[in-house]
Amino acid sequence: MRRGLIGWSRDEVPASVLEGRVARLQETMRAAGLGAALIYTSFARPSAVAWLTHFVPYWNEGLLLVLPAGAPVLLAAFSKRMQSWIRSVTHVGEVQSVANLGRAAAKVLDERVPGSAKIGVLELDALPWPVAEPLLDSHATQLTDMSALFASMRQPADATEIKLAHRAADIAVKALGSIPPGATRASQVLAAIEGSARLDGAEEVLPGIAPDLAAGTAMRRLEGDLPLAGRYAVEVSIAYKATWVRIARCFSSNAPQSWLDAQGWTSDWATRITGDAAGPPPGVTTFWTLEACVGSKPLSVVASAVGPRGTVSAGTLACFSIKLQLPDGPWLAGAPVIIGSGAPGRLLVEY
């Protein structure tokens, strides 16, 4: 539960861009015959509502109601005195402070949506029960899952989102660069990353560390501290204005040649994904994932070594992560990428 700077810069995220995204959703809704869309947001699942309205809940929950026309309505489980803050960071029509999200949503739907209309719910299966129960009591026959529909229009990323991703990636790279040379404890690494990224305006910083690569590549969320081995790895996930990227790198005072080869392969990876020059990475691939924002979670696995093997459209903003077993031991990397099609894709960071 750790949010940093939450602020709406109209230069970086113009209202017209948010309105354009809402219009795209409304067009999709009309084509699918939806009379309303309900999108849940919380600390854990902020991304769909943030993409449409720029609202990021630092705690608590909300529901966004989108009708086929007009500005969205935000139902927020925040006290009324927080309305001015919500207004300052959010582009919506109406903001209602409500005690019970589900009941409030049922009431608004009663008032504004015809009884026969279908109501699309993003990730209906995952809707928290206290929110879902009142809706089921009142509108059970109207509710339908709209996750696939939303995912179909969520990517490719627009120019605004790509700029934000570049900024997030720059913050992450600088944070990784702030790790003190000769650090001997994991806490030194994490403190440097945290301080650097937040001073650069990160909205969220989620660092993970594998303090001894030879012992394991799992990214730890440390409670306490651990000594760093000669080879360790760090992953940092950064949100900037609700746009998330994930970057991972290995660290060693004496990087072996196999690491340099793997880094070279990773640099070329974005162009290889077009399929034109797909060569295998060095060593043995032990795992890989491709993540993108396709719903309410910041990053979801859309493809991986063991499935799913989803189709990713050209222009998708994604994060690629890979783990290799090299002659010198385990190695891993991760970087944000714009997926190409025909033309090469491109990494957002230098490798």
Added chain:
Amino acid sequence: MEADGIDVLVVAGNPWRGDYLRYAVDLTPTEGQVFALIEREGNVQVVAEHPAEAARFQSEQSELRVTWSPAPIEDTEAAIRSFVRRRIALAPLAAAPYRLASGPLASSMATATAMLDRLMLRKSPSEFAALRRAAALADEGYAVFREAARVGRPEYALVADVEAFFRSRGCPENFQILASGGREVRGMHPPTERRLAPGDLVTTELTPCVDGYYAQICRTLAIGSPSEAQLGAFAVYDEALAAGIAAVRPGATAGEVARAQNEVFRRHGLGDYVTSEYTRVRGHGLGLYVDGRPAILEDVDLVLEAEMALVVHPNTYHPEAGYFVHGDSVRVSAGGCEVLTRTPRRLFSVPGG
């Protein structure tokens, strides 16, 4: 589980509500949904939505059976079906997803959630050891915050300094909101780009987490010498906090603790400012969730018991000073109340020029 007739307890968690999962299986989700299926005999299987989370859980507890799935609700549903003739319960209500909650497990949720709530309300000595360390870290964190609060710095830089400090001390979680300014400030929020200015009050609620347990400190500082109005406001909040803490004892209700604080405001002619128009709660429970039970509100009749942990904070708007916060973490002891927070109850001031 045995007393409540539960053979298999399914506990749901996510980065927002990970407290029940942490209590039940000592796992803290940071991304996606996580479900733990806990058999009364001790077997535990965990379904995580993200492969990195699954790998982390497995590295933290090698004895767990951990899988990852991009469709964790479906996979958990299938795992539940595999338990034949077992009494299965789902918890907590707050994190139970519609698909699992709307089926045959619907009737189990209230009982299972209440069972865990009961267990989580009173803390064991080891839980209080973590809470004490968290309270001490909150004190240290507030000292860092005071050093960070200087004219011209943006609010988010203060949080950066505090978060970096907490990381340097091995603390992975902190809930912190703040505000700066004058009478126009009505509440706290995540940090903004606003830069501190002479004459500001700077409020913060700082809540570091140690071994999963959150402790909280609320304090207000002035940029420059405090004004008469600011000092006058502080006196009211300090009196209210003392009154609230004095009311904490086994057998008292959460409502009585709230009333003790609110009466101070009413005596000072500030009764309007303890309503929901201006404030949320007069404190709340502490533990594995940052805003736990009970809410300290006048209409909450939950009876306090020894070994519960609370923060008492009469935070609200003051018409002459703006939003003002002041609060300490406490333990309900057999004889009354032990204050865990060590930071002096002062209106701090930092250089204004």
